[in-house]
Amino acid sequence: MNDIKNPKTKKPMIYYYVIALLVFMLLNTFLFPSLFRRTEREVDYSTFMNQLNEGQIQQVEVQDQKIEYILKDQEDWNIYVTGNMGDPNLVDKLEAADVIYGKEIQEPMSPLLYLLISVGFPILLFVGVGQLLSRTLQKKMGGGNAMTFGKSNAKVYVEAQTGKTFADVAGEDEAKEALGEIVDFLHNPKKYEAIGAQMPKGALLVGPPGTGKTLLAKAVAGEASVPFFSISGSEFVEMFVGAGAARVRDLFRQAQEKAPCIVFIDEIDTIGKKRDSGVMGGNDEREQTLNQLLTEMDGFDGKKGVVILAATNRPETLDKALLRPGRFDRRIPVELPDLAGREAILRVHAKDKQMAPNIDYSVIARATAGASGAELANIVNEAALRAVRNNRTQVEQGDLEEAVETVIAGYQRKSAVVSEKDKKIVAYHEIGHALVAAMQKHSAPVHKITIVPRTSGALGYTMQVEEEDTLLMSKEEAIDKITTYTGGRVAEEVIFGSITSGASNDIEQATKLARAMVTRLGMSDNFGMMALETVNNQYLGGDASLACSEETAAKIDQEVCTLIAQCHDHAKEILLQNMPKLHELASYLLEKETITGEEFMEILNAPVKSQEEQE
Numbered sequence: 001m002n003d004i005k006n007p008k009t010k011k012p013m014i015y016y017y018v019i020a021l022l023v024f025m026l027l028n029t030f031l032f033p034s035l036f037r038r039t040e041r042e043v044d045y046s047t048f049m050n051q052l053n054e055g056q057i058q059q060v061e062v063q064d065q066k067i068e069y070i071l072k073d074q075e076d077w078n079i080y081v082t083g084n085m086g087d088p089n090l091v092d093k094l095e096a097a098d099v100i101y102g103k104e105i106q107e108p109m110s111p112l113l114y115l116l117i118s119v120g121f122p123i124l125l126f127v128g129v130g131q132l133l134s135r136t137l138q139k140k141m142g143g144g145n146a147m148t149f150g151k152s153n154a155k156v157y158v159e160a161q162t163g164k165t166f167a168d169v170a171g172e173d174e175a176k177e178a179l180g181e182i183v184d185f186l187h188n189p190k191k192y193e194a195i196g197a198q199m200p201k202g203a204l205l206v207g208p209p210g211t212g213k214t215l216l217a218k219a220v221a222g223e224a225s226v227p228f229f230s231i232s233g234s235e236f237v238e239m240f241v242g243a244g245a246a247r248v249r250d251l252f253r254q255a256q257e258k259a260p261c262i263v264f265i266d267e268i269d270t271i272g273k274k275r276d277s278g279v280m281g282g283n284d285e286r287e288q289t290l291n292q293l294l295t296e297m298d299g300f301d302g303k304k305g306v307v308i309l310a311a312t313n314r315p316e317t318l319d320k321a322l323l324r325p326g327r328f329d330r331r332i333p334v335e336l337p338d339l340a341g342r343e344a345i346l347r348v349h350a351k352d353k354q355m356a357p358n359i360d361y362s363v364i365a366r367a368t369a370g371a372s373g374a375e376l377a378n379i380v381n382e383a384a385l386r387a388v389r390n391n392r393t394q395v396e397q398g399d400l401e402e403a404v405e406t407v408i409a410g411y412q413r414k415s416a417v418v419s420e421k422d423k424k425i426v427a428y429h430e431i432g433h434a435l436v437a438a439m440q441k442h443s444a445p446v447h448k449i450t451i452v453p454r455t456s457g458a459l460g461y462t463m464q465v466e467e468e469d470t471l472l473m474s475k476e477e478a479i480d481k482i483t484t485y486t487g488g489r490v491a492e493e494v495i496f497g498s499i500t501s502g503a504s505n506d507i508e509q510a511t512k513l514a515r516a517m518v519t520r521l522g523m524s525d526n527f528g529m530m531a532l533e534t535v536n537n538q539y540l541g542g543d544a545s546l547a548c549s550e551e552t553a554a555k556i557d558q559e560v561c562t563l564i565a566q567c568h569d570h571a572k573e574i575l576l577q578n579m580p581k582l583h584e585l586a587s588y589l590l591e592k593e594t595i596t597g598e599e600f601m602e603i604l605n606a607p608v609k610s611q612e613e614q615e
């Protein structure tokens with residue numbers, strides 16, 4: 001590289017420099033004086049006086065602090081030194097003794113030299129040592145060179161073979177189709193050039209976390225078998241202002257050399273946030289990086305075959321300039337997988353694992369509505385781990401089902417001691433949910449009920465599985481759902497006459513749904529189709545903020561409260577009508593701890609046992 005500050009040549013230079021300096025200083029202070037001068041001998045002043053009076057002294061040199069003299073004796077090679085007592089009559093005495101005497105002329109040091117020595121040298125030393133230290137430190141940390149502003153350390157981002165293809169991405173057919181065109185373009189840019197068509201320079205993959213955006217980008221590179229330059233948005237935001245912009249420059253320079261290729265910017269929202277977000281002072285570094293990115297995207301020649309892919313789960317925060325034509329004008333949604341998609345993802349991840357031959361993936365897919373690809377991959381892996389723990393060589397259906405619960409509700413807490421009383425309450429609570437669900441027309445069938453405690457803190461768990469994937473939720477379904485949520489608490493009320501904290505999660509879920517019905521889904525009689533809330537980030541949990549007056553907000557609360565109360569009453573009605581079944585099912589669950597949906601339905605549909613039979 002043409003980097004002048006190449007550490008490989010510079011480091012030894014400084015090294016030798018410092019060592020030479022040290023050696024010189026040592027010689028100067030210890031060795032040279034004794035070589036060139038006679039040996040010094042210190043004597044006291046009285047000895048000096050005696051020798052002077054006796055006329056033994058040949059030559060005297062008076063200095064400020066001391067007096068040096070040599071004797072007339074030719075054999076004596078010593079230089080005698082004694083302290084200067086400041087005797088005012090010394091000159092007379094010397095004169096009398098007939099000695100050659102004098103005083104050294106103290107030449108004041110040139111101010112420039114003085115400055116150089118007293119200031120320049122320490123600075124030089126500090127800089128030298130500092131450089132050495134920072135070099136070694138950086139080497140240890142393996143990081144870039146913090147001192148070379150505006151110059152990236154020419155990291156090679158290229159990852160030649162991603163090893164992923166579209167076959168690794170299950171579901172997401174729309175996204176794959178949209179990206180297929182880009183693959184085709186990368187295969188044969190000439191074809192597009194010939195007709196005068198311009199390929200979009202960039203495509204933005206948007207969707208919730210874990211839906212396979214990063215995976216898709218890699219698959220595009222794999223399909224087109226072109227180099228894949230990947231960098232994450234957070235890597236741009238560095239310690240020094242300007243470093244991020246330099247990286248962008250660097251990345252694009254390298255990409256253009258390697259065209260056709262793919263540049264992938266993951267989590268682009270870290271740098272691509274709206275610039276006028278109103279934050280005090282703003283973020284200079286981020287803005288500079290973003291500006292550089294915009295400039296580079298305009299600057300390079302799209303015909304060459306550099307395609308920029310970016311991924312984000314917060315598209316609404318992106319700067320408008322990024323989204324205008326000529327930049328990321330193509331937006332590819334990567335949504336949470338539907339039923340078929342989930343099944344396909346499970347199968348993809350099961351491929352490299354030893355699975356039992358009779359596994360029903362559709363059951364698992366139906367039990368995992370709303371799960372992302374990453375979660376599904378995790379479920380399959382958890383199942384495999386469980387199989388290993390149980391000393392099996394194949395993953396079985398049970399492993400997968402257990403894994404679903406593990407990923408959704410946490411691990412089973414084997415050691416947790418639950419008192420008999422608590423266990424009984426939990427059993428009635430869960431059967432309450434299940435029974436209310438089963439007695440309503442629009443609820444999903446119960447798949448499994450368990451009262452084995454989980455590490456997440458849940459003491460029991462009722463799993464419902466939709467028969468088919470539904471994208472729309474009717475008002476009836478929503479109301480039935482809320483009613484089912486209240487079923488657990490209602491069972492506690494009607495059986496024990498007291499209530500517990502076990503319903504906290506149910507309350508949260510029920511309230512969330514009821515509020516959404518009123519504010520966003522237009523399912524309340526009083527407000528109708530008026531939107532009272534706006535969703536802030538649809539791919540990240542979808543928090544909403546109220547967009548209405550305070551009076552309306554109070555009315556909303558009232559409405560939500562009434563809605564839940566109605567559902568609660570309805571659930572109570574259902575349970576009171578089915579008390580015998582409630583008892584029967586609860587005691588069965590207490591005994592078995594985990595029961596399947598089939599067992600549940602069997603007991604529910606069997607004729608009611610008489611009181612004696614039950615005992």
Ligand code: ADP
Nearest residue numbers: 168169170209210211212213214215373374377
């Ligand atoms: P994102 O970038 O959208 O947050 P990733 O691409 O990093 O998600 O996905 C994480 C992991 O989840 C992938 O490595 C893969 O194992 C799995 N995964 C996600 N979506 C899919 C899918 N559609 N098909 C197969 N595996 C998937």
Ligand code: MG
Nearest residue numbers: 213214266311
């Ligand atoms: Mg990602």
Ligand code: ZN
Nearest residue numbers: 488502503506
């Ligand atoms: Zn509950």
